[in-house]
Amino acid sequence: MDLKNFFEFSVDRSQNRIAVVDSNQRLTYNELNEKVDRVAASLQKLGLGKQDRVMVLLKNRVETVVLFWAVQKLGAIFTPINFRLSQEDIMYCIQDVEPKFVVFEDASEHLIMKETFKERPIFISIKKNNPLADISFIELEEHSLTSFDRVIIQDQDISSIYYTSGTTGVPKGVPRSHKNEYASAMAHIVQCGYKRFDTTLGVFPLYHVIGLRSLQVITALNGNFYTLSDFDSLESLQIIDKEKVNCLFQTPTMYHDIVSHPYAKEVDFSTLHTLVYSGASMSKELINKCDELMKPERIVNQYGSTEIYTFTYSPDVRRKPGTAGKPGIHQNIKLVSTNYKKEASFYPRVVPNGDVGEVIVNMKSPEAFKGYWNRPDITKKCIYEGWYYTGDLGFIDDEGDLNIVGRIDDMIISGGEKIYPELIEKVLVEHPKVNEVIIIGEEDERWGQIVVAYIVPNDCSISFQELDRFCKYHNQLSSYQRPRKYVLLDHIPKSPTGKVLRKKLKENIICP
The missing domain is CATH 3.40.50.980 (Rossmann fold)
Known part of the structure; x- marks a missing residue:
């Protein structure tokens, strides 16, 4: 199925239904x-x-x-x-x-x-x-x-090229075929429980895979795609209420701003059946706030990338906050040891359940791209023997669910011990005076690296001593995982798509 036929079939099915809306136009x-x-x-x-x-x-x-x-x-x-x-x-x-x-x-x-x-x-x-x-x-x-x-x-013809944000170098072009886009849209509908004639808020930029995926999915369902040029929590709430929005696909930051707005208490969320998020983890506290306020049928965590749309998904994180779930309907993943070299004579070791490894995804998926635009050097680094190496670290728990603990590049080695930032972040965000937290490693002459916590507090009375005490007695943290330094910020630097810009923290672009 190419996207020309995909669109024209939708038009023929429901010519007089509303297809797209913005502040100036409403088109069937x-x-x-x-x-x-x-x-x-x-x-x-x-x-x-x-x-x-x-x-x-x-x-x-x-x-x-x-x-x-x-x-x-x-x-x-x-x-x-x-x-x-x-x-x-x-x-x-x-x-x-x-x-x-x-x-x-x-x-x-x-x-x-x-x-x-x-x-x-x-x-x-x-x-x-x-x-x-x-x-x-x-x-x-x-x-x-x-x-x-x-x-x-043809199905294999390129439909779109997305450019990554380029936070670690020049942007990379990610070509995706008609087959890639169609398969990803169908997977999203199934995995997220969307329904025919659903209305969504198209607030995520259409230069991002999440934005275009929302458009394609709603078109397939003959629904209404309400475009919003810039994210604004009040305007989003007003549109959700007025247009009787049924499903949302946003970042955790957007959900946080929506549920925290005073007007949210005045909105009728009764038509909203599905919340989907991607791009970052969502705290248990935020999941609970969304659940209490909006009362959706499901809150879905969609874990993937521009290169391969779906890796795994959790059909409802309320049951198990923090998990990335199981492989999508087109997917096959493995977790492998990070101690490997991509050579023809060597195949990386698959780690047992419970052990941390790098997430790799099978390239046979119809959602998978074939390689970066004009960048065979980077393609060679990321794709090996039919597998896409994500650079993400995680482990498979006893129920078979994937849990992400960070990026290989973000892993901290202190005194010879491997420390995964996301595990510490999940603990610290439980503190009632902590709004957001990012963990990074800082060079240290004795230890190699020490754990540093960048904290956005929601209570200015917070002290380093109480944070250290909280970590020291938390049953999920070992002594060597405790932060040795805390920095208070007024905000965490992020890209327009919600990704944390850790490099800016390390460069001290944000002043404590």
């Missing part, structure tokens, strides 16, 4: 399809061919949705970029992917430097009369017929 599936066809015809007339790239520097809006489906109909490649990246990273992405078109808006126009291109793309602005643009999106719609030459699309 038929109206959306007409816009998609007009834009596709204009893009083809301007030279967009099969597997050409269209780079998109847009917030969530109806135009972004129209562009996505128009690009799919032409067999081209939708390449959404996080315009919160630096101008240097944006320029790297443009030079790397060589787009035929770049679509931008007011919020991203400062990133456009047309004079730097040897073979520059065609620039499309959302608004008319932008001096940086060659043509406007409005002109694409207005000066177009709805007919265009149909393109034969």
Whole structure:
């Protein structure tokens, strides 16, 4: 199934149902399809061919949705970029992917430097009369017929290229085929218990796999995708109430802001049946708050990556907070010893249940990409003998559930002992005066590394002594795992998608 047919089948099933909404527009599936066809015809007339790239520097809006489906109909490649990246990273992405078109808006126009291109793309602005643009999106719609030459699309053709945030270097392009995207969407529906005609809040940026997955899933179900250009907890609550939203797919930080807002007590959550989160762990306290306030049928933890959408999922974390669950419907995972070298004559040892190992995922999954765009060097490091090496550390418990304890790069070795940050974080966040906590290793002449806790308190009376006492007598922490240093912060630095920027902590960009 390619995404052109995927979309057109949905249109034929429910032409008059509402498909997409933003603050300015409310379109049925038929109206959306007409816009998609007009834009596709204009893009083809301007030279967009099969597997050409269209780079998109847009917030969530109806135009972004129209562009996505128009690009799919032409067999081209939708390449959404996080315009919160630096101008240097944006320029790297443009030079790397060589787009035929770049679509931008007011919020991203400062990133456009047309004079730097040897073979520059065609620039499309959302608004008319932008001096940086060659043509406007409005002109694409207005000066177009709805007919265009149909393109034969194969399941293995690339549908989208997502660029990672680049927090540890230049961004990496992750190409995903039509088959990858379709399989991932179907898996999400099954694993998360979505229902036909569901309405969701499209608040997660469409430059991220979570954002586009939400759009694809709701389209498959002929539901309503309500786009929100920027996350705002009050506006989100108002939309949930007004639009009778049925399911949410967000980060734990977004859920925290929603349940903590005073207006949340005034909202009717009775239509909301499913909460899904990804990108970070959710504390037991936050899970309880979401459960008490919203009373959903399920709270699902979806653990995966851009490269392979699903690794594992927990169908309801209320039963077992903190777990990443079991492999998804298309998945096969193993946990292997971290003491390996990827050589033809060596195969890493699978660790027994209960022992910590690196999570690796079978590349035979239909959700799995084939390798990074223009980066065979990184592909070789991450894919070996048909397995994708995630860099995540975890263990399988007695019930067969995966529990993540951190990243290999974040593992601390103190006095010869291996220490996993997430285990300590889960303990410290139980303290009533701790709001958020991040554990990192700091170089030490005697111990090699010491454990340092960066704490965002919710009570300014907190003291290092009481934190140390709390850890010392906690039955889940050994003495060598206790933090030897505490730093109080007003916030934890995070990327726009909610990932903790540990490197910024280590560089002391945030001052204690």
